[in-house]
Amino acid sequence: MLLIDTLFPLGITHYLVGGLLIGFAVSFLFVVTGLVGGMSTFFTATLSYVSDWSYFNQEEFVTSRNWRLAYAAGLVIGAAVWLFTLGESFQTSVSWWQLALGGFIVGFGARLSNGCTSGHGICGLASLQLPSLLAVLIFLASAMISATLVKLLGGT
Amino acid sequence: MKTSSLASVLFAGALFGFGLSYSSMIKPEVVLSFLRFEDFGLLWVLGAASFVTFLTYQLIPRVMGRPLLESVFSEHTSKMNRETLGGAAIFGIGWGICGVCPGPAIAGLGAANWPLAMTLAAIFAGAYVQGRVMGGSGEGQ
Numbered sequence: 482m483l484l485i486d487t488l489f490p491l492g493i494t495h496y497l498v499g500g501l502l503i504g505f506a507v508s509f510l511f512v513v514t515g516l517v518g519g520m521s522t523f524f525t526a527t528l529s530y531v532s533d534w535s536y537f538n539q540e541e542f543v544t545s546r547n548w549r550l551a552y553a554a555g556l557v558i559g560a561a562v563w564l565f566t567l568g569e570s571f572q573t574s575v576s577w578w579q580l581a582l583g584g585f586i587v588g589f590g591a592r593l594s595n596g597c598t599s600g601h602g603i604c605g606l607a608s609l610q611l612p613s614l615l616a617v618l619i620f621l622a623s624a625m626i627s628a629t630l631v632k633l634l635g636g637t
Numbered sequence: 638m639k640t641s642s643l644a645s646v647l648f649a650g651a652l653f654g655f656g657l658s659y660s661s662m663i664k665p666e667v668v669l670s671f672l673r674f675e676d677f678g679l680l681w682v683l684g685a686a687s688f689v690t691f692l693t694y695q696l697i698p699r700v701m702g703r704p705l706l707e708s709v710f711s712e713h714t715s716k717m718n719r720e721t722l723g724g725a726a727i728f729g730i731g732w733g734i735c736g737v738c739p740g741p742a743i744a745g746l747g748a749a750n751w752p753l754a755m756t757l758a759a760i761f762a763g764a765y766v767q768g769r770v771m772g773g774s775g776e777g778q
Contacts, residue, residue, distance in 0.1 A: 488677045491661075496681035499660020503682070504689025506652035511693055513645040514638075515704035517711045520739040524764035536768040548638055548646045553743050555650020560747030562651065563658035573752050575665045575736060583735025584742065584756035588763020590731055591739060593771070594724025596715060598738040601725065602683055604713045607690035612715040612722070619722055620729030627733030628672035636734070637669075 519600020521591035665736030
């Protein structure tokens with residue numbers, strides 16, 4: 482069991498159970514509504530509420546923005562339920578510049594790629610989409626490099 | 638979309654948010670420890686979620702003609718092009734800097750992980766710039 486302890490110093494149960502719950506959530510969405518939901522499209526689709534720039538007002542975004550907003554609201558509610566039942570309050574200590582700079586690049590890149598960890602990761606892999614598999618391998622690799630570099634440069 | 642469908646979407650989102658929080662993926666420190674090869678737990682989260690979803694996407698359309706409340710099963714389609722792969726590389730760079738991807742940035746609000754609100758705003762800004770850069774003219778189409 483030494484290898485398991487080395488690879489997963491915090492144990493595996495909460496990772497596995499959390500992942501299963503996420504899988505059930507995406508499955509429930511599909512069985513009941515037929516919708517396939519990654520999270521990153523939420524950002525572009527909801528910009529159509531406040532911007533009349535043509536890109537944000539394409540049909541795929543305008544027709545999906547209401548349910549994507551409901552999906553995101555659900556995400557907030559679910560996290561709040563966790564906080565008031567099993568969870569405990571936690572404030573990240575990652576530096577503000579990392580949160581801001583990283584977030585901006587995440588938003589730009591995920592929308593350019595048309596998918597993120599949930600869109601390409603969960604939904605794309607489950608749909609056996611080769612471009613999504615390649616996207617996942619590429620973003621895992623670039624994220625490992627940048628996370629390691631950030632630490633070397635003195636980041637959190 | 639009918640109200641019952643929207644309520645179902647809300648419930649699915651809530652289950653997603655609960656699972657994401659339970660898995661500790663809303664803590665950037667945990668994600669960064671994965672990306673720095675210190676704790677490989679994220680692979681269980683991604684693997685379990687993808688496997689359950691894989692079974693659903695492959696089996697359900699064969700046994701059900703249509704979803705319970707709507708008329709068609711959507712499909713996830715991704716294109717093999719420069720945007721998909723280049724965008725993924727860029728996304729990863731950002732993810733490695735902050736340890737936050739879009740889902741946890743949203744769920745972070747519910748879990749009162751307030752610093753993540755900055756990431757949420759920054760993701761909106763990045764998505765906005767991407768739409769402006771890629772979007773051609775500002776005239777309505």
